[in-house]
Amino acid sequence: MYISSLSIRNFRNFKCARFKFNDGINTIIGENGSGKTNLFFAIRILIDDTLPRYIRFNSTDFNRSLGSNWAGHWIIISIVFDELDASEEAQALAVQSSGHMDTNTKGSYAVYFRPKYQFRKELFDYSQTLAKDAAGLKLLLDKISLDNYETVYLSRGSADFCDEATYKQYIGDFETIEFPDPDQKEELIFGTWLPKEINIHNEVSCTFIKALRDVESDLKSYANNPLINLLRGKERTVAVAKQQEIIDSIDSLNEQISSLDEVKKVKKGIDRSLKETVGTTYAPNINLKSELPNEMEKLFQSLKLWVGDPDDEGYEGRLWELSLGGANLIYLSLKLLEYENVKADKIANFLLIEEPEAHIHTHIQKTLFNNLGTNQTQILISTHSTHISSVSKISRVNILCRGKQQAAVFHPSNNLTDIEIGRIERYLDAVRSTLLFAKGILLVEGDAEQILIPEMFQKVFGLSLDEIGLSLVNIGSTGFKNVARLFHTDRIQKNCAIVTDSDLSIVPLADDPDEDSDEEKKCRASQKSGAERKTDLDAFCKGNKYLKPYYATYTFEVDLLMNANSHEYVSCLPKIYKTPGNIATSKARLEDDDVAVAGSEVLRLAEKFGKGWLALLAAEQLVYNTYIPDYILEAIAFSSAHLNPASRAKAVRHRLKSFKGHAKSSDYSAAMSFVTRDKENQELVDDFCKVFPEDQLTQFLAMI
Template identity: 60%
Template sequence: MYISSLTIRNYRNFKSSKFKFKDGINTVIGENGSGKTNLFQALRILIDDSLPRNYRLFPGDFNRTLDKWNGHWIIITVKFSNLDNSEEVQTLAIQGTGQVETDNNGSYYYYFRPKYEFRKRLYDYSREDGKTQLGLNQILDEISIDDYESFFRGRGSGDFSNENVYEQHVGNFTTIEFPDPDNEDSLVLGTWLPREINIDNEISCTFIKALRDVENDLKSYKTSPLLSLLRGRERTVEIEKAAEITGSIDDLNEKIGQLNEIKDLEKGIDKSIKEAVGSTYAPNIELRSELPNELDKLFQSLKLWVGDPDDDGYRGRLWELSLGGANLIYLSLKLLEYEKVKTDKAANFLLIEEPEAHIHTHIQKTLFDNLHKNKTQIIVSTHSTHISSVSKINSVNIISRNKQQSSVFDPTIGLSENEILRIERYLDAVRSNLLFAKGVILVEGDAEQILIPKLFQEVFGLSLDEIGVSIVNIGSTGFKNIGRLFHQDRIDRKCSIITDLDSSIVDLPANPDDDTNYQKHCRDSQKKGAERKVILDEFINGNDTLNVFYSQHTFEISFVEAGNLKEIKECVNDVYSQPGKRAEVKTQLNDDNVSSYGEGVLRLANKHGKGWFALLLTEKLNYTTVFPDYILKAIAHSSPYIGINEIMDMALFRLKMMSNDSECPKQTVASDLLTSLEEEEVEKSDFIDSYVAEFQNDNLTKLKYFYDS
């Protein structure tokens, strides 16, 4: 038995979300504030017996995208697969036409909704001819949180992440249509569980939060996995050994009681009491040692003494160990408890919140390679690329934070097993950061990976990380493996592909047989570039999240054509030491013909490798360096969420740089614009409009145009 899905409706930052899980280990990844903790809380409401069954919610628990929370329902649904045949578990089995489904799936619902009185009033009002939004709001305003009820049901089939299902069984607040509470559909909403049935008896759930007090958890009689493992072991001890141990304890108690220090204290207490109340009323006093002589209590006194692996001769108390070490011990004990003690449970669930908070990178990888235990489903939340890199992509849920709500992505919907396998082979700890980014740019080589982030920061004063964009180096032109992750049905985030068409920089003969060796190389590259364009254009067809942006020749040549010859020339002396070579390349660069300057810049790039040349070129960049248009378009496509505040920050950075640059032809204009902002109350939008009007060919003006278009 395992959880196959979790649906959350209107709870905290989840407006309408569904998570899909596999048997074994599952990973939920997302940035800070995306809702990972809220996901666990929603799940715990249904399966964690440490939370009360009469669990109630508050107005702040409703999703903030609702115009009014009043009248809406919070619904949390767990779907199970592979139910066993126990009576209690079978009460969750989903009903078809009166029969339990053959694939043995089950469902468990938590509802938080208005009480019958108000649901009846909403239904009655929805049937009136003169119903209006004003009239509806008057009813809704009367509903307080005290007018809500919470309860659990099983065997339902309703998917309340579906808007139509929600409107049909909860209500449509726009058209003012509400269902009759006297005619509820139990096949959809589920049935009441029998009073004698307790699902908690059949499952076990442990939530390991990020900042956990492991020492106190191991002391707790109720929650300690160590005590759970020890419980009952006293019954397996041989009678002779048990008698020997308990006899020794009795002797020890007797010896402690006969110590002179104890007898003197006993006499002192007896004397003090008699002096206070007199011998007639004073009780008789005796001090006795009561070390427990029952084996079960003796076992409870056992404590873990631990030591770090590089200090083999020392053992200390648990609190002396690092937080990471303590958490590893707790996690290991919990898994052992599930395996050895709670074997009668239909399922065990282990919810681990951000293990990277206390566990070292290398241990994370080993831990998640070896975590799976029999009958234990593990759900881990993380923003660690190391954990995500060892997670199976088909057992990953991605939470993306949006305004007032979060979206949940299943990255493998519609993909074949071979496609999934190729993606998993590719996602190492470096590249898996694309799963966390708000937007992604895929590039084919080191040059783009090195130069684009540095160029963005020098030109705009912000890093790509600050605007949530990740550059991922594919290391080839095989973009399809990773690119297929980004789709409105999978990861619905914008992704740009930047690649070269490799069009020939020299004229090619009509007859390929007449090619020189160099022309043949150019023709082959051009042919592959054209074929790649056909393949990629077809690949992205109908996919709104993915787009391709092409350099006509190569990245280096496009960099020159954008107007950055000065930066390229500054690299010549660093690449070549011979005066003749330097002069030769500079002559090529100064030629206006692409066949000449193109060959010159490629000679520089290929001399020691394009990656090395890109590192060299980063030292020459500054705010005046010009972005090639196709790269700006790619950045704009990958970050459509950028707002006026970020544009404003970029504008202020560029104006400050220009106003401090004596060689800038518009230094005075930049200074005046900055002064106007400081001295006048100028709206941000008006200020940006003024910037665009004054600097029409500026990098930022072009970027804003690409955002707007």
């Protein structure tokens, strides 16, 4: 049995969230504050016996989108199980569509935090009145406090309360003031009570390994120590003759220790002190004996782990001498072994691991994830590590994204074929998997774009792409589809811009291709493939609001150069050529207004010295007024729809500082007189756009 899905309604940062899981290992990916800890707590409320049996929710546990209007709403957390066996315990969870008790492989278990019957009845009665209105409903809801709520655990329910229509039908529609009759039990929808003899906590095992767990303390605990659980009962399998031999040895050892002169001397000292203190009449008789346990059960419980670093062969020490990460690895291994060997009688075992990257370095993270597989235990790992996400199968990934007062959950493999999933999984590495965490994504063709676009954006606007949550991914070709299909209404709902080239010929082409020179043939072929690629890419992105392509008219290098950026390339020439003549010749060509001349020269340099190397040199020559080509600005703007006022204001301050630092700039005087003090972020941005309507930042902000 394993958890196949989880639905959360109105709990903390989850207004309406659905998670999908598979047996074995599953990954929950998300940035800080996206709700990974809340997700684990929601699961633990239902199946972790270390938490109170009946959780008392607070008003702050309601989703923030409800604000102060939480009264009357329900918190609902529901788990769906799959592959239930035929046992009575598992079938107590089975979802039934009829009264038949045939074996069902799907089951459910849910917790409802809801108003008590009296108040649900009042809401229903009020909804039946003709004079009902919003004001009257508010008066009724204002009477409801947390004391009027109850926590109920039910199994075998079939409803998905993340479905808005279902929630309104069975919980209530607060807008139309329609509430259901609580006398209608709707057991097929909500579920039923578990039989008294069955307790879910006795039937499943759940361990939560938090990010900074005190493993040393857990391994000293009698109740939570997996080592003790693994050893418990093993003493009974030791041969009787062997047991007696060990016990006799310990009895002899205890006698030897007790009879040591040093021990006898201490014993006599204590005895003398007592008699001198209380007198010989009242002083108790004392002895000092060794009490090494001579019972096999206690002997097994006294076994302790000794550990050694693999690089320090021959040395063994106590557990607390290990790093936190090493101790956690040992604890994790013990727990998995305990589940497989000791708790195999449970109908399911669950291991929740929170952010293992908090104390485990990169290589171990990846190895750990690859080797964690077990048939006995379902494992859920939360992470913001790109190393773990890079080896995660996207069919087993849930992506959490922060939103306004609620988290969004995305399933990147939804409605993809196995072939498409496989291609994406092979492509994602620790660098490219950053796109799973980003707020917006920029896919580019090659090294030059990867190097120069982030540098240009930061130099011109004072913001890094990382700072604004934008992930730029170098595809290394024009094969964007494999990765781009992740961004879709069915999967990851984040804006993804594709930046590529149209490859329009930089030299005039005759009508008759037979008249082409070798260079013209090459340009014509590139232009044709560019047009075909554009047609194909446009069709691929059509109707997908999360995906949009942006094209250079020619190529990235040519478009960058022809947007009045000859300075950036000309300044590189002394690092490319040693002779003044070569520098002068190349400079003249780069500064030519004819794209056939300038474009050919920059492409020649890129081909001769490498696009990546030329981009690195050009990046060192960027200035505050380097002009970012429009198609790149538009692509970044599309992927940065989330850009907040604070980031916009920071860019404004950077631009103003840049203007003030260049007295010859045409914007110098306006910048010197621009007032920034005591202005709120949005006011500052609005004023900047009015004073500098032609500036690149103004244009960029208008595109968002």
